[in-house]
Amino acid sequence: MSLNKMSASLCCFNLWSRDCDRYVFMLSTHVVYKEGHNFSVFWVLVSVLLGAIAMLCKEQGITILGLNAVFDALVINKLNILEFIQKLLRKDKLLESAGLLRKGLLFRITLLMSGGASILYIRWRIMGTGPPAFTEVDNPASFADSLFVRAINYNYYYSLNAWLLLCPWWLCFDWSMGCIPLIKSVSDWRIIALAALWFCLIGLICQALCSEDSYKRRILTLGLGFLIIPFLPASNLFFRVGFVVAERVIYLPSIGYCILFTYGFSLLSKQAKKKKILAVAVLGILLMNIMRCALRSSQWRSEEQLFRSALSVCPLNAKVHYNVGKNLADKGNQSAAIKYYREAVRLNPKYVHAMNNLGNILKERNELQEAEELLSLAVQIQPDFAAAWMNLGIVQNSLRRFEEAEQSYWTAIKHRKKYPDCYYNLGRLYADLNRHIDALNAWRNATVLKPEHSLAWNNMIILLDNTGNLAQAEAVGREALELIPNDHSLMFSLANVLGKSQKYKVAGDRTIFLKKVYEHLKTTSHIANIFICFNRLCRHQCM
Numbered sequence: 001m002s003l004n005k006m007s008a009s010l011c012c013f014n015l016w017s018r019d020c021d022r023y024v025f026m027l028s029t030h031v032v033y034k035e036g037h038n039f040s041v042f043w044v045l046v047s048v049l050l051g052a053i054a055m056l057c058k059e060q061g062i063t064i065l066g067l068n069a070v071f072d073a074l075v076i077n078k079l080n081i082l083e084f085i086q087k088l089l090r091k092d093k094l095l096e097s098a099g100l101l102r103k104g105l106l107f108r109i110t111l112l113m114s115g116g117a118s119i120l121y122i123r124w125r126i127m128g129t130g131p132p133a134f135t136e137v138d139n140p141a142s143f144a145d146s147l148f149v150r151a152i153n154y155n156y157y158y159s160l161n162a163w164l165l166l167c168p169w170w171l172c173f174d175w176s177m178g179c180i181p182l183i184k185s186v187s188d189w190r191i192i193a194l195a196a197l198w199f200c201l202i203g204l205i206c207q208a209l210c211s212e213d214s215y216k217r218r219i220l221t222l223g224l225g226f227l228i229i230p231f232l233p234a235s236n237l238f239f240r241v242g243f244v245v246a247e248r249v250i251y252l253p254s255i256g257y258c259i260l261f262t263y264g265f266s267l268l269s270k271q272a273k274k275k276k277i278l279a280v281a282v283l284g285i286l287l288m289n290i291m292r293c294a295l296r297s298s299q300w301r302s303e304e305q306l307f308r309s310a311l312s313v314c315p316l317n318a319k320v321h322y323n324v325g326k327n328l329a330d331k332g333n334q335s336a337a338i339k340y341y342r343e344a345v346r347l348n349p350k351y352v353h354a355m356n357n358l359g360n361i362l363k364e365r366n367e368l369q370e371a372e373e374l375l376s377l378a379v380q381i382q383p384d385f386a387a388a389w390m391n392l393g394i395v396q397n398s399l400r401r402f403e404e405a406e407q408s409y410w411t412a413i414k415h416r417k418k419y420p421d422c423y424y425n426l427g428r429l430y431a432d433l434n435r436h437i438d439a440l441n442a443w444r445n446a447t448v449l450k451p452e453h454s455l456a457w458n459n460m461i462i463l464l465d466n467t468g469n470l471a472q473a474e475a476v477g478r479e480a481l482e483l484i485p486n487d488h489s490l491m492f493s494l495a496n497v498l499g500k501s502q503k504y505k506v507a508g509d510r511t512i513f514l515k516k517v518y519e520h521l522k523t524t525s526h527i528a529n530i531f532i533c534f535n536r537l538c539r540h541q542c543m
Contacts, residue, residue, distance in 0.1 A: 044108050048115030055119060060252060063230040065116045067252075069109050070225035074218045077105050081221055082209040134242040137177045137318075137348065142240045144182065152183050152194065154236050159193040160245050161231070165257045168289070171296055172313040172320070173306055175245040177348055179314035204260070219263050227256025303327050318348035326357060334361050345374075352378040356388045363395050371395050379411075386416035390425060397429050405429055420450035427459060436467060451483045454490060461493040465500070473497045
């Protein structure tokens with residue numbers, strides 16, 4: 001069909017941004033062509049720019065350039081892929097008759113490929129000229145020694161993604177950590193899924209290349225292109241990815257699925273005698289998917305619902321049990337949290353974060369022996385796990401093994417230089433050992449790294465007060481209140497120092513007294529100290 005001006009638009013492809021936890025819309029990419037060899041280079045470059053912006057949201061965005069090329073070749077130029085391949089194999093010099101050079105197609109595809117290569121190079125440099133590091137639990141198949149095991153499991157992952165497109169019922173926020181056991185033998189019944197996938201794909205590809213109907217060839221090729229090209233970055237073919245299955249990577253391929261589904265429905269509707277039944281079936285599928293979408297959206301509104309919904313889908317996933325346990329622990333249900341943390345450790349004996357959190361709960365329940373065993377195992381598995389080293393030090397301090405506790409604290413600080421909480425706990429250890437200077441230095445380091453660290457400030461004031469350094473305690477207290485003006489515990493400690501220093505004549509100090517007393521009547525049980533403060537204030541006012 002001849003037109004004076006042809007316009008093609010690939011609009012609003014949704015990408016999931018893991019960091020932002022929301023959809024990021026890939027802006028519409030417009031490529032404008034005119035009859036003959038005239039076209040707008042500007043819009044081709046704009047599409048490259050928008051592809052780069054999309055990749056900033058998610059790596060998958062780069063595939064929009066491939067989709068543009070497919071759309072350009074098949075829809076705008078109506079290129080016959082089979083005819084082009086045949087002429088290319090015969091080294092036919094008249095490739096223009098196959099549509100490659102028609103309307104500047106080759107030049108536009110070259111622009112898209114050059115832009116894509118430039119974007120990938122920039123991304124490669126930003127990543128430090130190397131791939132990101134992943135662990136075996138993230139993608140077990142990619143760490144398999146056998147090429148056969150890797151290949152067969154990659155293909156099984158493809159079939160799972162295809163099934164999620166057809167029937168999005170098994171949805172899970174994380175598919176790692178043993179969620180999908182590896183296929184290690186051809187006797188595994190899951191091989192059937194691979195055979196079904198490739199049977200369907202090969203059938204569609206043959207129809208897309210060999211059909212005598214040019215319209216059918218274009219539709220099928222376009223649908224397959226939109227189905228396969230956006231999925232390539234997640235295929236493990238070019239580089240190792242850090243996941244097994246991820247729902248976000250099938251958002252763009254769903255465009256191709258919708259094209260193929262719609263075309264298949266149109267063919268059935270032409271041949272079916274009872275078209276109403278077919279229409280009802282399609283509407284039923286649509287309604288079920290809408291209901292599933294609404295249910296899944298409601299699950300994402302609550303961490304508890306999201307994590308618990310994964311238990312039935314991936315019961316072997318240690319991370320699922322870990323997240324359920326963490327959610328329960330945050331709500332104060334420690335007994336239930338322990339159950340899920342233990343299951344996470346059972347499923348993955350090297351899950352150091354589950355060990356650390358379980359050790360913390362056991363420490364709070366004064367089950368110190370088991371807590372020490374778990375935390376010691378965690379730092380053996382991951383020697384640079386700073387949080388586990390600090391928690392191990394707290395347990396060792398409670399067991400009065402002070403030298404080991406000090407060593408654990410310093411090891412934690414070695415692996416995490418800016419660790420105010422560890423300095424705070426180190427200061428507590430030194431205070432227990434009457435090493436007052438070391439304790440003050442440790443707490444000072446904590447406040448330098450985290451100026452709003454109320455506990456460190458308060459401990460400094462109390463230690464200076466108890467050792468008779470009232471002037472220094474007052475200076476520290478005033479410095480702390482400048483940074484944290486509404487902290488009632490600091491007001492209380494400073495007021496005690498001012499009372500011992502008999503500084504009642506300054507109106508600001510009396511205000512601190514009264515404000516401190518008011519706050520602590522609501523939030524603390526230090527009734528005796530409050531009466532002492534009232535007594536001192538009243539004695540001063542009666543003088």
